[in-house]
Amino acid sequence: MAQITMNDLGKIYDDGTRAVGDLDLVIEDGEFLVLVGPSGCGKSTVLRMIAGLEDISEGTMSIGDRVVNDVPPKDRDIAMVFQNYALYPHMTVFDNMAFGLKLRKMSKDEIKKRVDEAAEILEITDFLHRKPKALSGGQRQRVAMGRAIVREPAAYLMDEPLSNLDAKLRVQMRAELERLHKRLGTTTVYVTHDQVEAMTLGDRVAVLRAVSPRAPYNLQQVGPPAELFNNPQNLFVAGFIGSPAMNLVYGHLEGSGDAVHAVLPNTRIKVPKAALDRHPGLENRMGEELVIGLRPSDLEAAAVAGQDPERSMNVEVEVTEMLGADTYVHFSVDKNTVITPDIEELLADSGQGPESLGDKTSFVARVSPDVSVGHGDRVELTVDSAKLHFFDPNTGDRIGLKKTVAA
């Protein structure tokens, strides 16, 4: 067991491309930390640097109290679970799991004991004599986990281990992973591009983005999932965390004292003190154009949440998606879409360009399934105004953000 410390960590490839810049991150002993971000954000590179599979160009990496910059992977006392499992095809499941132990010259009895134990936990005892080829994807995944578990390493590194499983199996394995971590209590670093996985698994989540001249740091925000969801520190985190994504729209504030209103297209919403308190200095930005964020889950049909003229939106439904437990209502507001470099980056990751968006802003509301509306209907929504988010349209930062928190 160990704490993993990254100090001003940087990675520059031979061709001069910078993948990681000035990364400062401490992964506590026993913590489950998730590195999440769109493709190309450097999350896998960071993981491979912890593993020793990538050289460290700048800064230091410590596992426990040992600096491991020049320590080869085999001596770092870490175990890794690969995206494609990376099982040895010519070995049986037992030998796959025992390989690392044999290399450490462990006694046969001890090896057998450990493998049997791990197989028991993962329910793969019946397959121990099989070759990986004869296993299903889910079983291979378990073997890959087993190979890591038997090693009893200081830390587990997992590189999108669930991404090759089908949706149902992924949810099941996710729950098992969580149980496993509770049971073993070993430091775990987990890489994923799936923010749902990140939110459900992580004790803490670190949101990374690709380094660029505009954003020289990969790390955008690190914290418990709820913190990221409730207080995203910039538009990138706000747009990345949460599904469906946060609705963002240009607007401004007016009024003063107890009567501050957020002026959005088609509506005026009274901003309660709670929302102002979460954005220190917001009262000094009256009249300025801001980016206002509204989570789909903070929009509910007035018929359910109750009428309140101070925080209501009357919209025309474009599309509804029935998901059983929720209904997503899509609608537009008359204001051009918020396009900042942060948003462009997120759009590019989902394969869209800014030009695909018109002069309207698409909104999503997550409403109760009891609300029955369809295309063309008008519906009255009530906004949970205490949970409004305000961002600076130029820097993309949350208003009132203390800069030190970001780094």
Place this chain on the structure above:
Amino acid sequence: MATDTELKVEPDLPPQPPDEPSGLSTQALRLGVSLVVPVLAGLGLYYAGTILLNEDSNRAVVVVMALLVGVLGVFGLYYGMDWVINQLPERFRSKVRPFAFVGPAIVILGIFLLYPTIVTIQLSFQDRAGEGFVGFDNYVRLFTDSSTLIAVRNSIAWVIIVPAFAVGIGLIFAVLSDRLGRKTEALSKSFIFMPMAISFVGASIVWKFVYNFRPEGFGEQIGLLNGIWTALGNDPVAWLLQEPWNNFYLMVILIWLQTGFAMVILSAAIKSVPEDIIEAARIDGANEYKVFTRVVLPSIASSLVVVLTTVIITVWKVFDIVFVMTSGEFGTSVVAERMVTEFFTFRDSGLGAALAVVLLVAIIPLMILNVRRFQEQEATR
């Protein structure tokens, strides 16, 4: 071929009536289509030959004829057969069609491969003129006569030493070149692969210069080896006369020729070992040597066997090198070289055929092994 798909216009979609077994008419049709293509091809070649081999014929006509017969002829024959089968009643088509394509190959292989094999086996039990039956006499001579015994002994030495070195060195080169930069890797690999482009006879002539020897008073030593040897202050040596070492000097030539082949195949195999397995092994605690022996080597085992058997088969058949370098003299003869010498120089078809049969028997198990490996590889794909 773009027309490949057109040929398969009619898959056996309509189910065959079950009451139509592969009756006599079907069998006759199958035999018929199998024979038509070889017979027509034979006739075509025969009549084309009368023009092509005629000294007086117009060169341009010869070229056009050769192209027509050689390239379009075969294609036309198969296409024609397919058309003929489409004219057959529905119920015959799917049963007869495979024979129009596979049948000719089987017939032609039978004529040019199976028949000569049988005749060779027959000859090995007959006397030197290929007339009276002599039982196992030729085989007894083969395994008692000193000249053929030397050939057998040498061949066994070749089969052990050449593949071991060719594949061993090829594997080392493959592993080492894998760690080079992309350009240096390509360059160094092409140097080692280059001898593969040289024929055995050509290579032998190159090496004749390496081993060249001039007796005292017959001019300067132009052989590379003697050049180095005398420069070191030694007397020149007639390398190819040094029994039994001259055998090894000849083997070096084949090793030089085959190493490139082994390297290319093994290098491809090593590159196809997934990178993440190797990384997993490193994280599991393996050093580079262990990564190679425990992960890479088992992963390329099947390629290794294929390369090894292929090289062994080549070695069994080696004839040109020995023939060009020493004509099998000075205790360097091998089975294949002996076979040619007995058959064509000494006109002893009985002993020659017996040597051929020995070669065949030595190679068949390797062929079976190779074919099986290939099938396994296909099955896992």
